[in-house]
Amino acid sequence: MDNEMWAKIKNWLEIRIGLTELIQTQLTEYRVPKNINLFYTLGFVALVFFVLQVVTGFFLLFYYIPHSETAFRSVQEIMSTVPYGWLVRQMHVVGSTLMFVCVFLHFIAVLFMGGYKKPRELTWVVGTFMFFVTVVFCLSGYLLPWSQMSYWATTIATTMPTAFPYIGDMVGNLMKGSPQVSGLTLNRFFALHVTLLPLILVILIGLHLFLVRRIGISSPPFGNVEEAERSWTEYHHVSHPNGHPFYPDFVLKEVVMLMIFFAVMFFIISFLPTLLLPEESNIAADPFKTPAHIKPEWYFLAPYQMLKIIPNKFLGISLQIILSLLFILWPFLDTKEEVNILKRPRLLAFFVLGIFLWVVFTIWGKVS
Amino acid sequence: MRFYPQGYGSRETGLNGERGNDNVFASQRGTRKLNIMKRRRFLNLLLTLLGLTTVGSIVYPLGRFLAPPGEKGKSKQVSLKRSEIPAGEAKDIPFAGMPAMVINLPGRGFVAFSRVCSHLGCLVDYDKVRNRIFCPCHAAVFDLEGNVVTGPPPKPLQKLPLRVEGESIVIG
Amino acid sequence: MRSMLPLFILLILPPAAQADWKEQFEKEFLTRPWAGVQVQRNVCIECHSSEMMKPEDRDIPRKWETSWHSQNGISCQNCHGGDPNDAENAMSPQRGFVGTPKPAQIPEFCGKCHAGILKNFLESGHGKALKTSGKGPNCVTCHGSHTVQKASIQIINEASCTKCHSYGRVKEMRQALLVTENRMNEIEKSLKELKTEGVFTEEEDKSLFSTQAEFRILFHTEDVSLVKKRTDEFIRKLSSIQAKIQKTFEEIKFRKNFSAFLMMIFIGMAIGFGLLAKTPKE
Numbered sequence: 001m002d003n004e005m006w007a008k009i010k011n012w013l014e015i016r017i018g019l020t021e022l023i024q025t026q027l028t029e030y031r032v033p034k035n036i037n038l039f040y041t042l043g044f045v046a047l048v049f050f051v052l053q054v055v056t057g058f059f060l061l062f063y064y065i066p067h068s069e070t071a072f073r074s075v076q077e078i079m080s081t082v083p084y085g086w087l088v089r090q091m092h093v094v095g096s097t098l099m100f101v102c103v104f105l106h107f108i109a110v111l112f113m114g115g116y117k118k119p120r121e122l123t124w125v126v127g128t129f130m131f132f133v134t135v136v137f138c139l140s141g142y143l144l145p146w147s148q149m150s151y152w153a154t155t156i157a158t159t160m161p162t163a164f165p166y167i168g169d170m171v172g173n174l175m176k177g178s179p180q181v182s183g184l185t186l187n188r189f190f191a192l193h194v195t196l197l198p199l200i201l202v203i204l205i206g207l208h209l210f211l212v213r214r215i216g217i218s219s220p221p222f223g224n225v226e227e228a229e230r231s232w233t234e235y236h237h238v239s240h241p242n243g244h245p246f247y248p249d250f251v252l253k254e255v256v257m258l259m260i261f262f263a264v265m266f267f268i269i270s271f272l273p274t275l276l277l278p279e280e281s282n283i284a285a286d287p288f289k290t291p292a293h294i295k296p297e298w299y300f301l302a303p304y305q306m307l308k309i310i311p312n313k314f315l316g317i318s319l320q321i322i323l324s325l326l327f328i329l330w331p332f333l334d335t336k337e338e339v340n341i342l343k344r345p346r347l348l349a350f351f352v353l354g355i356f357l358w359v360v361f362t363i364w365g366k367v368s
Numbered sequence: 369m370r371f372y373p374q375g376y377g378s379r380e381t382g383l384n385g386e387r388g389n390d391n392v393f394a395s396q397r398g399t400r401k402l403n404i405m406k407r408r409r410f411l412n413l414l415l416t417l418l419g420l421t422t423v424g425s426i427v428y429p430l431g432r433f434l435a436p437p438g439e440k441g442k443s444k445q446v447s448l449k450r451s452e453i454p455a456g457e458a459k460d461i462p463f464a465g466m467p468a469m470v471i472n473l474p475g476r477g478f479v480a481f482s483r484v485c486s487h488l489g490c491l492v493d494y495d496k497v498r499n500r501i502f503c504p505c506h507a508a509v510f511d512l513e514g515n516v517v518t519g520p521p522p523k524p525l526q527k528l529p530l531r532v533e534g535e536s537i538v539i540g
Numbered sequence: 541m542r543s544m545l546p547l548f549i550l551l552i553l554p555p556a557a558q559a560d561w562k563e564q565f566e567k568e569f570l571t572r573p574w575a576g577v578q579v580q581r582n583v584c585i586e587c588h589s590s591e592m593m594k595p596e597d598r599d600i601p602r603k604w605e606t607s608w609h610s611q612n613g614i615s616c617q618n619c620h621g622g623d624p625n626d627a628e629n630a631m632s633p634q635r636g637f638v639g640t641p642k643p644a645q646i647p648e649f650c651g652k653c654h655a656g657i658l659k660n661f662l663e664s665g666h667g668k669a670l671k672t673s674g675k676g677p678n679c680v681t682c683h684g685s686h687t688v689q690k691a692s693i694q695i696i697n698e699a700s701c702t703k704c705h706s707y708g709r710v711k712e713m714r715q716a717l718l719v720t721e722n723r724m725n726e727i728e729k730s731l732k733e734l735k736t737e738g739v740f741t742e743e744e745d746k747s748l749f750s751t752q753a754e755f756r757i758l759f760h761t762e763d764v765s766l767v768k769k770r771t772d773e774f775i776r777k778l779s780s781i782q783a784k785i786q787k788t789f790e791e792i793k794f795r796k797n798f799s800a801f802l803m804m805i806f807i808g809m810a811i812g813f814g815l816l817a818k819t820p821k822e
Contacts, residue, residue, distance in 0.1 A: 059433065076740045084429035086795055252817035259810035266803035270796050274738040282740045407819055415812045418805050425802055489746025490753045504656025505753045519653075 027247035031240045033219035036250065039109035040217075041257040042102055047205065048258055049099035053137075054198060056092040064144070066190040068183035071146035072284040090269045093276050096138060098265055100299055103134055111330075111351060114339035115218045119232050121331035123211040128328045130204045133197060135299070140193040142297055143186060149278065151285035152294040154189075155181050156304070163313035180287060216240075221340035301365030302358050308368075445540040450532070453478070458494035463539055467491055468528055470537060473512060480539045481514055482526040492525065501525060583627040584616040603686040619649065644670055646678035656757040664762040677704070691756055693721045709764070716767045717759060723778045724752050730785045737792055744781055751777045 013019040032040070063082055065074040078085035107127070110116055116124035143154045158175045162168040177184035216238025244250060268275055280291050296304050303320055310316040326333070334347070341348050446463050448470070453459045458471040460483065467483040471494050481501065483491045490505035500517065501510040508519030515524045530539050585601040587593070604610050609618075617624045621636035631637045641649035647667065651658025661667040661679075669676030682695050693714065701710045727748050731741050755774050759767060 059430070062434070076742075080740065083432035083435075085433060087429055087799070088433060090799075249817070252813055256810055256813045256817060259806050259813060263803050263806035263810060266799050266806060270799035270803055273795075274736070277738050279735060282735070282738060404820060408816070411812055411816045411819065415809060415816065418809045418812065422802070422805055422809070425798075425805070484746060484750070488753075489748075489750040491750055502655070504659070504757060506653045507655040 027251075028245050030246040031243035032217055032246055032250045033240045034243045035220050035222065036217075036244065036253075037220055037222075038253060038257060039105075039113070040220075040250075041254040042106035042109060043212075044254040045258050045261050046099060046102040046106055049095055049102055049261070050201065050205070052095050053092060053099060056088050056095060057194070059088050060092060061194070066144065066186060068146060068186050068285075071144065071186065075145045075147075076282075087269075090273065091265065094265050094268050096141065097276055097298075098261055100134060100138060102261065103131060107131065108355065112341050113218070113220050113222075114341065116331040116334075117337070117339060118331075118335070119215055119235075120211070120218065123208060123215065124331050125328060126204055126208045126211065130201060130208060132324075133201045133204065137193060137197050137201070138297065138299060140189040140197065143181075143189045144193065145281065146186060146285045147281045148283040148285055148289075148291050149280035149294075151181055151287065152280075152290060153296045153300075154185070156294065156296050157300060158185070160304075160307060160317070163307075163317040165314055168317075182287075222342070295365065298362065298366070301363075302361035305361045305365035305368065308365075445538055447536045447538045450478075450535050450537060453537075456496050458496070461539070463528060468539070469494060470530070470539065471512070476512070478530055478532060478537050479512065480528040480530040480537075482528060484526070485521060486516075486523040486525060487519070487521040582615060582624045583630050584620075584622065584624050587627070587630075588616075600686050607686060607688050608690045609688055619652070643678055643680075644674050646680055650679045656753075657760045660757055660760040664760060666762060693717055713759075713762065713764050713767070716764055716771065720755055720771055720774050720778070723775065723782075724748065724755075727778060727781055727785065730782070730789075734785065734788060734792075739788055739792070741788075744784060747777070747781050751781070 010019060060078065063074060063078050063085065065071060075089070078089050080086075110124070110127070139154070139157055143150045158172055158181065161171040161175070164171065173179065175185070176182070177188050214237070217240070218238070219240070280294075283291075295301065306319065307313075307316040310319060336344070338344055341351070444464065446461055448459070448461065453470055453472040455472050455474050458469045460467060460469050462468065463480075463482070468480060469483050470478055470480045472478055481492075483493075485492050485503040485505065485508055487503065487506060487508055490503050492501050492503045492508070492510065495502045499512065501512070501514070502508070503510075503519065503521075506520050508521045509517040510521075510525045511517050513524075514527045516522075528539050530537060532538075589598055589601045591598075604615075609615075615624065616622070617636075620640075621638045622630050622632065623635040623637075624630065626635070629635050631639075638649075647658055647661055647670070651661075662671065666677050670678055682700065683689075683691075696710060696714050696717070698707050698710075701707060727744075731744055731748065734741050734744075751774060758770060761767075
């Protein structure tokens with residue numbers, strides 16, 4: 001395309017939508033804090049991975065048949081007969097784990113850098129809901145291949161709520177659509193996974209991004225902290241006039257992080273293809289035969305192990321609820337104004353302990 | 369010679385019009401600028417190439433993924449003459465790479481099944497004496513609709529589509 | 541809100557201090573029919589491993605647990621009949637209980653399921669000897685009863701077979717079987733390898749099983765010339781399975797190379813963009 005043609009197109013857009021001003025305010029003159037670090041790119045990477053999931057998921061829909069009698073076979077056909085079907089499926093499987101990892105790292109980064117503090121409490125709360133939607137995505141998607149691993153891991157996951165008194169069984173049955181996991185469960189998980197959840201997550205993403213842009217990006221509390229974001233009594237947009245331009249500086253950083261995550265994804269697909277697809281995932285679901293060591297998927301190992309060690313079922317579930325509430329309402333529990341976590345050793349210790357415990361429980365859940 | 373601190377100004381001629389080659393620092397700045405430009409150009413070229421390779425490595429597989437299957441995707445039909453199977457007898461025929469059989473059931477016409485037992489894959493036989501289909505490996509018994517009567521198979525025997533066209537039987 | 545932490549600890553410590561937390565969990569969660577190891581009550585095994593049995597017979601359930609039958613879900617009632625869920629009527633003829641077969645009736649006992657083998661065995665030298673004189677090998681002689689293992693060529697060996705006659709003809713038969721048996725073992729190993737690589741091998745598994753079963757049913761005629769005559773046919777079938785397996789291995793290699801290639805490109809782009817990010821602006 002030659003320059004004249006390009007200029008003509010740009011002008012056509014300019015008179016209609018004010019393209020130049022748009023580029024200036026949203027890209028080149030939109031500034032991010034001078035001391036911004038690589039962790040700030042994780043949100044973008046999570047978004048791209050979500051888009052990847054939607055795209056690979058969409059293409060998988062061309063060949064996947066969501067019925068208990070044909071689901072397993074259709075997935076095996078995708079893996080062996082359809083040209084490059086294995087690539088699409090592997091990208092969906094590995095991509096989902098990496099998306100979860102990315103979202104988790106993003107959460108830890110925001111936690112450690114105090115990005116949830118006033119005025120950003122709402123952004124955090126919306127983020128926690130996005131996290132829970134991601135978890136439900138993973139749970140519902142896991143059942144769809146209808147393998148032994150799918151069937152039994154889902155059986156455990158849908159039985160965990162039955163620990164609740166009175167409403168527990170009802171919740172479990174609502175999730176399953178039948179007393180045991182069956183074709184009805186498959187159908188409703190499929191409906192959730194493919195229509196309702198993407199819609200909800202897209203809305204939440206829109207809200208989350210709106211809040212981030214409307215309030216303004218926070219500065220990392222380390223290094224030269226530019227402005228004081230305290231004593232909020234009326235709205236003002238947080239800007240960084242001495243910061244780096246979003247485009248191209250920060251965009252390049254985001255792309256680098258994205259490339260690294262993609263490289264990791266393809267590393268796993270090439271050299272560890274069975275990491276997330278162990279032998280049970282290649283055996284069709286058999287409701288009458290429980291495999292020797294069923295475990296939920298790795299991101300559920302910590303809550304599962306926690307449930308196991310607390311002998312009282314109700315207490316076990318309540319603990320999970322309390323921890324979830326702690327997670328959602330954290331900005332309202334930690335209202336101290338100090339943003340730099342290095343200046344709050346006890347809180348730092350609390351965070352580190354929490355994460356350490358989660359890792360320990362996950363590993364324990366895996367080996368026990 | 370005036371002293372210009374590093375990084376000050378970015379023009380090949382000094383601010384007072386001195387020529388570039390009169391000023392060591394100006395020429396140093398010039399070379400640096402040229403190197404940066406060269407580096408940028410090289411990186412842009414490299415990234416464009418890599419990017420195009422990536423796009424190609426996605427578009428080609430995607431194209432093959434979405435395209436309709438070739439000849440192998442359609443199962444070949446097998447046909448044989450009615451006279452080849454006398455009444456009450458069965459004939460073994462290969463179909464889509466798997467062993468299959470056509471049975472001429474007296475009073476019920478022709479019916480075709482895959483011979484692969486749905487238990488562990490042994491080949492079943494038509495037992496015309498007892499009017500049933502029998503697997504010699506673990507004594508599975510199927511009826512003439514392919515349903516499991518007794519034995520370990522979890523699923524019925526795969527029935528193959530069959531139609532009679534005049535003197536020929538077409539399977540598939 | 542700060543008071544939540546002590547409350548939290550207060551709620552957790554007492555229940556965690558219970559020493560039998562594992563059993564409690566198992567009782568509440570794992571005894572549902574879907575969860576954990578299938579807890580199937582089998583009264584046959586309960587009685588036959590208890591002190592009511594003669595000491596020499598008390599070992600039978602344990603022996604059965606080591607067998608290939610046990611690994612495939614075949615238990616007492618599948619061969620002996622009876623009802624494994626009802627202690628009172630477990631050995632009642634009304635529930636199909638047939639007890640222990642006499643040596644000459646053992647082929648029919650096993651042939652309830654292994655019908656193809658029964659047919660050929662009865663036409664073989666061994667089968668005829670057993671039926672006419674009552675003296676001769678039956679299934680248990682070579683395969684054992686409760687300890688039956690997966691069939692292999694090791695069952696035919698000098699020590700076992702020379703108990704009744706010379707080894708000469710046995711050797712001939714063993715030679716005739718060897719090539720095919722070796723091929724089948726090779727294929728079994730390859731299929732196991734493919735499974736660890738994450739490939740779904742149902743079609744090849746079934747082909748192999750069907751060929752193996754047909755071959756072994758044939759062997760029970762003890763007709764060396766017949767085995768030799770049909771060996772080619774079996775080798776051809778096995779070779780075609782091996783060709784398919786070979787293609788699958790090549791496909792796996794291609795996939796690994798393709799993904800590794802994509803990985804390298806993304807590493808290259810990460811480095812490229814990283815360098816670009818660090819290149820100062822003019």
